[in-house]
Amino acid sequence: MVRFRLLGSIEADIDGVPVDLGHPRQRAVLAALLVETNQTVRTDQLVDRLWGEDPPLRARETLYTYLSRLRAALAGATEVQLSRRSGGYSLTIENTHAVDLHLFRHLRAQPQPADDERALTSLEEALRLWRGEPLAELDGPWVTELRTALAAERLAAELDHADVALRCGRHQELLPQLYARAEHHPLDERVAGQLLLALYRSGRQADAMERYQQIRVKLSEELGADPSPRLQQLYQQILTADGQLTVPARTVAPVPRHLPAPPRMFVGRASELAALTNVMDSAAEPGTTVVISAIAGAGGIGKTWLALHWAHQNLDRFPDGQLFVDLHGFCPEGEPLSPEAAIRGFLDALGVAPDQIPMDPHAQAARYRSAVAGKRMLIVLDNAVDTDQLTTLLPGAPTCTVVVTSRRHLTGLVARHSAHHLPLDVLSGPEATALLTARLGSDRIAAEPEAAQELLTYCGGFPLALNIIAGRAHIQPLVPLAALAAELRDAGLSALDETDMAASLPTVLSWSYANLTVEQARVFGLLAIAPGPDIDLPAVASLTDLPLPQANRVLRALADASLIEQDMNARWRMHDLIRAYAADTVRNLTSDAQESALRRVVDFYLHTARAGERLIHPHRPAIELDPPVTGSHPHPLNDQAAALTWFSKEHPCLMAAQRLAGERKWYDAVWQIAWALDTFHVRQGYLHDRLAAWRTGLAAAENKGDPAAILRAHRSLGRVCTRAGRHTEALDHMNQALRLAEDTGDLLTEIQTHGALTGAWAQQGDIQQALEHGTSALRLSEAIDHPAGKAVMLNAVGWLHARLGHYEQARTHCEASLALHRVHHNPQGQAATLESLGYVAHRTDQQDLALDYYQQALSLYRSLGHTYNQADALDQLGQVHLALGQHDQTRAVWREAMDLYRQQGRDAETGRVQQQLDELASTPEPV
Known part of the structure; x- marks a missing residue:
């Protein structure tokens, strides 16, 4: 979807991603075409609108360049076509409402319905499209003329709005803007009349009469004229307190418009916005059930922004109003908002008189449902803590639409009320780039592309983190982005802490953490220090020393709180920034508790890998392991296929577990994990990982001082170096292994080492040397009657x-x-x-x-x-x-x-x- 904005700075975006419109004159070309969308603008008109009476020598050629660049910039918008026509150019747009100017005119020209409240909604939606002076960055005669005409259109819409608002009895809330408008248009008698009426209806008859006298004098001095008959009649009615000036009794309830302002720098989320719209479009006809969308995600992921952006895009779907309430489900101050308090606020907004509100909470809920029955309304329930908090707030009318946001997944809402679950994840790479670019400007990003990329990488698409960094960069324009990136590198998560709690990522995450049980908090912290990018349930059970069912329940609770997520392979992972926060919380556990948990999970990986290795290569001589520590329960593997699948999924975690064991100086586990991974590495061709595993394994064996382990590590590392073409290093490791084998008198080990040297020399092309070692190994195999080695x-x-x-x-x-x-x-x-x-x-x-x-x-x-x-x-x-x-x-x-x-x-x-x-x-x- 493409959007064009002229009522302010000239902007365009495609699916929420800003379009680079280039040079100001190129923007002027776009504006000249957008003003007359779907019509042909002659070439000489375009030249005149760009340069006026003083065009450059090659004006047409320059214009063609601008048009070509615009066509390229808009290439991603399939519903827009910039075409050459006879004598000029045309910008064809399937939906002209994609241009804010045309949407403004459409909304203002809507036939006035019998219900003034709906007319008011249409005019307010039109006026909200204005973002300041139109075509703000352009100048020239044509722009000045157009800007003047648009200002007149805006004033006319504002006056229409004031008339309708006065009929609706909104005189008091209109007074500030009427005073300001009268200052800007002191001779406009329509503005003056609206101000007089609003003052009178607000109980300020004397002020209204004084204001009339001021206007009468001004008209006489500056125009030499008296007030119009209409304004004089209004004065006489005010003077005599004419009953006709009283606000007419209205039976129509006020239309609530409680939505906060939409987010200004919203980008991306095209699929999520489409999903919300599709839920409405595919909903059953009125008379069945309320349409409920439940947006779930971590704190700071952008749930409220998404809900508000979608709501403001779809205001026309809800002509009877919009209700919004922050339920404070995850806030540091006090308890979550009670349903009773939320309903009382809704009843006030719906115009229910205080003496008509029952005392009993159940009766209040029934009164609320009656007030919205049959109305096409949007109800946004933001920051919910659980389904129980929401149940009473759901309307009974199937004409209403409810959008819920929560850090929890609200399974009960989905199960009991057929809510449509919409999980919200981090921004994609292009979306994150678009957000940072929108906040900082393309020039600043282009000036330091590497630093900008580092910032994007660190934030990992987390919207709150990106906005914190962008805000900091915005208020410090002279500070290089590289300095901000260095601060993130040095300070870590604390660099995203702010005094404003709602804009501090650690604080926002702490509100979710505060809602965890003691057990959930313990598991959350341990998951952060577990080896590898993700983890599965059996590994979690060993890490936490919990039975599988209980570990699964805790994981589900953490996922429900949007602190972790499960992928399609049933593996659990957390965002890097959430992991950093969780790693800070693990300090609440003693060092012994952390050490025991890590030892359990390392033993889980080691013993499961050793069992899997025996399944995929049963003829390889086995190694003996100490029993796993208490609380570590290796995962049972039934056959070779199961073992290969497990190795494929767990490979990154196994490599991480080996590194962790090295850091903890669990030297036996280090070389044993290298041994258990070796067959899988060979068969999958993971040469670099195999090399890294055995280099680490050899260092651990030497630190341990275990001759047998050192021998195995040298021989295995020699084999890897042979495959890697590191022939000198390979022979060095194997010759060391052979000397150790000969010293120990272990003929089986000697056979294996001669076999490894056979391959090493053959790889170098020295077949005779290889044959000597091969023959020695064969002779020793026959001597000790070792048929497997002989084969x-x-x-x-x-x-x-x-x-x-x-x-x-x-x-x-x-x-x-x-x-x-x-x-x-x-x-x-x-x-x-x-x-x-x-x-x-x-x-x-x-x-x-x-x-x-x-x-x-x-x-x-x-x-x-x-x-x-x-x-x-x-x-x-x-x-x-x-x-x-x-x-x-x-x-x-x-x-x-x-x-x-x-x-x-x-x-x-x-x-x-x-x-x-x-x-x-x-x-x-x-x-």
Whole structure:
């Protein structure tokens, strides 16, 4: 939706996002077209309106530039079209009411209904569109002439409004503006008559008579004329206290207009505004139920602003008035407003005489429902604490619409009264940028783009935080944005604290915190210091030492208070600023309580990961762990698929848990988490995370002084460095591991280390060195009768023989390896060996056999979720398809391999496969 504003500074926005209208003369072009929307304005008229009698030499060319820029600026508004017409240009707008000037004229020209209150509503809505001097930033003869004409239109509307308001008996509230208008228009007899009547009806007959004499003298001195017959007649009626001047008895109740002013700097929220409108548009016909929208969100998220902005946009839907009440559900002063007090305020606003208001609260509620029955009214119930506070305030009339805002989700209102729940989240990136730009101006943002982005990043789309920063920057125009960003970096959340409680983010959040129970407050604080960006229910149960059902109830309560939220994967998270506040509250817990909670959750991640690792790689030698601490309950995983799913969801939390364990000097947990993550990291191709995990793991093992852990960490880090192409570092770690293994006399560890060195030397291209280590590992496996290790090394040695061109030896070793792997039900070993056999078959021109081997290997890798080796197998499979002349199949598997390589950050492999595809594209298709 596009909006244009001329009755003040020239502005435009598309879906709430301001449009950059550029140079003032470019704005003047837009104004000249908007004044005559949907009509053709001749080119010479446009030139005249821009420059008057003194246009520049290349005026038309400059005009065309402005028009082109305007067309580009408005490109996002599908309902607006700037077109060239015969002899000129036209700005076509589907809804002319999108221009405030045309909407003003439409509202003023509405036929006067029999009900003066509704006429008053229409005129007030028209006058609210004025925001100061029209076209404020422009000058020139045409602008001056137009501004004068518009001022006359505004005055006429104000006078019409005063006439209707006087008929409605609003003489006392009109007096201040009538006095001011009389000062500006001392010779206007209509203004004078309105002031005289308002004074008389306010019981100030003498003042009215004196005012008449002042006007009579002024007219005589400045115009040489007497007051008009109409004004003289009014004076005589005042002089004689004519009963006809009394306000006529009215049976129509006053139309309440209780809405506070709309937010001036409102941007974005297009989908939420549309959702509110859709609720009304899709509601059943009157006679069924009240339409209720419940806007829920954290303190400072913009709920009231959204409600007020939507309400003011839709005033025409509620001709019988609007009621507004702040229920003080979350305020530091006193208790929430009682329903009885709110109803009493509503009854006063609806014009119910005090002697007609019953004493009994239930009777008052019934009187309130009777007063709004059959009326098309909007009732905004702001800042509600719970459903019980609201129930009595809901009208019985289905013609009414209710908008509720609360920090709680008000499930009862949804369940019992069919309310439409509208959760309000932070602003999107473009919306947050638009808000900061609207507050500070595009020039200031453009002058310091990096600092502005840092401010946006820190605030994370939180409207109150953005407005605090924008307000501070606005009142300190000489302070660089970089200085404000530095203050946020240094002071954290306290930088968003203000003396005005309603404009202080920590204070606003504290009002929600104050409503929590002791248990909810404890969990809220612990969630802030838990490792990772989010958390699931089982982890929360261990963190808090609560049974699962009770932990779930507390989480639901915190979500209901809009302090945390649950995503589509049933994981709980909180905004960074709320997390910062929660981290401050955790100081209410003793350091021992915090330490115990963190140890429980780290043990939860460690022991669950260890169990998951055993499911996805049961043939890998296990490590022994100490039992989890009391209160930590690892999550049960039923099978390999469940384990892979858990690892995928919890990976960021597992990495964070390892970092936390390092900070707390829980050294065993550090290297053990690295070990438990290793298979998942290998299969998913998480090379950088694997490298980071084992570097941390090695440092922890060395700090602990555990030789076995140091050996494992060196060997594992050597394997990672091999994959990363860090060959010198890889050999250094593995040689250290081999020395430790030989010193301990642990042959199984020695086998594993020789196996790792086999891969390291092969990766460097030194096949002979690799074969020596592979043969040593195979010989040791046979010596200690270790069939699993023997199967792995048979394949490794076979693969090395294949690399040397010894295909028969390679086949013999690999077939023996495959048989052993099948006996011991090791699908990963089978897949790796089938891949080796596929390579041998391909090299010996047995392409059909190679195809079968690779497809079997690929099927096993997919079942294991081993995407790293899956990519390699696809790459090799493509070579076989190519050898068979199957170009379509070749392209398909290479593209799939390249997608996996790209996801894994394997740039060299990605480039190589792309080159293969390019070469294939230039190869003629086989006949």
